[in-house]
Amino acid sequence: MRGRVRLGRRTKELAAQLQAQEIAVIAHEDLDAVGAAGLVEAGAAAVINAHSSLTCRYPNLGPRLLHAHGIPLLDNVGEEIFSLLADGDEVEIEGRKILKDGQVIAVGTVVTAHMIEERERIAQLNLPRELERFVSNTLEYAAREKDVILGEIQFPQLGITCVGKAVVVVVRGVGYREDLQVLAPFIQEAHPVLVGVDGGADALLQAGYRPHMIIGDMDSVSDTALRCGAEIIAHAYSDGRCPSAERLATLGVGFHMVPAPGTSEDLALLWAHEQGAELIVLVGSHSNMIDFLEKGRPGMASTFLTRLKIGPILLDAKRLSELYRPKTPYGALPLVLAALIPILIFMGLASPWRHYLRLFWLQLRLLVGWF
CATH class of the missing domain: 3.40.50 (Rossmann fold)
Incomplete structure (x- = not known):
């Protein structure tokens, strides 16, 4: 694969600047789904990551999203890539190698479907430990921040x-x-x-x-x-x-x-x-x-x-x-509505259930074309 690169250490910002069919060069450990979605929407031809997109700390979804959209991901090429390349440079990706002007300037790891599955499996095993750390941090910071958040900003x-x-x-x-x-x-x-x-x-x-x-x-x-x-x-x-x-x-x-x-x-x-x-x-x-x-x-x-x-x-x-996702054929809709009438009346009389009822009614009207 050959193409021009665009570099950015903040994936969200890079995605906003990326042109279709450019190769995105990022520095994003544990690539998240939102960042990957931005690269997909921008039309990235490939993604080169200076860091590891899958560290196995937790099951992050970014690499799987790129793979699902057919976007190659080359991982762990090293921080030096940011000093070796500039926006607009043309590079060639040959397997694990990145070439500029015919010279190999970096070598990484090709992220495959098998690798994603294996890393996600390991990440699931690490999840309980990460959860314990997450809960401890949440409780610690909650004690510090409670006066500000629960008070008057x-x-x-x-x-x-x-x-x-x-x-x-x-x-x-x-x-x-x-x-x-x-x-x-x-x-x-x-x-x-x-x-x-x-x-x-x-x-x-x-x-x-x-x-x-x-x-x-x-x-x-x-x-x-x-x-x-x-x-x-x-x-x-x-x-x-x-x-x-x-x-x-x-x-x-x-x-x-x-x-x-x-x-x-x-x-x-x-x-x-x-x-x-x-x-x-x-x-x-x-x-x-x-x-x-x-x-x-x-x-x-x-x-x-x-x-x-x-x-x-x-x-x-x-x-x-x-x-509100419909799970019943339209032919059975009258029967379903009849069964729901007493429940909906009760919900309509109670707060905050009336808000759910209002949103349900509006969405139902949209689905059956009553707008």
Whole structure:
């Protein structure tokens, strides 16, 4: 295989710059599914990783995703690749070798289907140990962060009204497109406040919606999204340092800094809760240990505390998608609906079940074409 390379140490940022049929050169230990999906969407011809894409610490899904899309992955070529190549250089990949101008400049390991299966098997064996470490870190950080998360975070006063309304928070995690499709009828009818977390703002724009708010450290959101007219909250570290301040100032867009521990996803949920949202629907969420390990986080303290604080008004679009997936032939639909009537009446009288009922009704109408 021969092609031009594009280099980047942050896979998400590289994916946004990658041109179709370019060879991506990354430095990503335990390549995650979101990063791999970005490379697939960008049309990468092949991926060269300076590090190991499969360390067997836990079963990460990135390599399997690349293989499923027929994208070759060459692993462990070494950090020197970043000093030997520059954007636009043409290279040739011959098996384990990388050649430039006919000379071998690096040698790696070809990641095969058999290797992926074997490494995933070993990773499953290592999972209990990783889980124990993850739980310990979560509890340790929860004790440190509980006063901040469960207390009052000082959010700026903005011209967005959430009281008594639904808020949809979009994170560009695995399955975010499907999540947004599930919510399409709800968004059309309920007109919720739309919040994009970093690249989630671009996800909203691609789906045809303009975000009202963008929250995050702005490491994976496009300039186009930042200029779309949304209110912007830059997530700063607890000590006040704000990595995105320089970029936002250069773009000339107004923004507010909010220092807080935890993830930008958590900060967005807390903002919606503090603003009096009646219902918060989370799209593309990170909700399990693998999700957090793939993001390089050794625990999920802030996420645990955030969900503890928000309570029953938080709904996960992934769960909704599973709940509403039709499993009955349309011919039996009247019988199913008749059986559900007493249950739905009870749910409609109780909170928060009325929110589930409303979303169920909207999705059902979409499926049978009643819009």
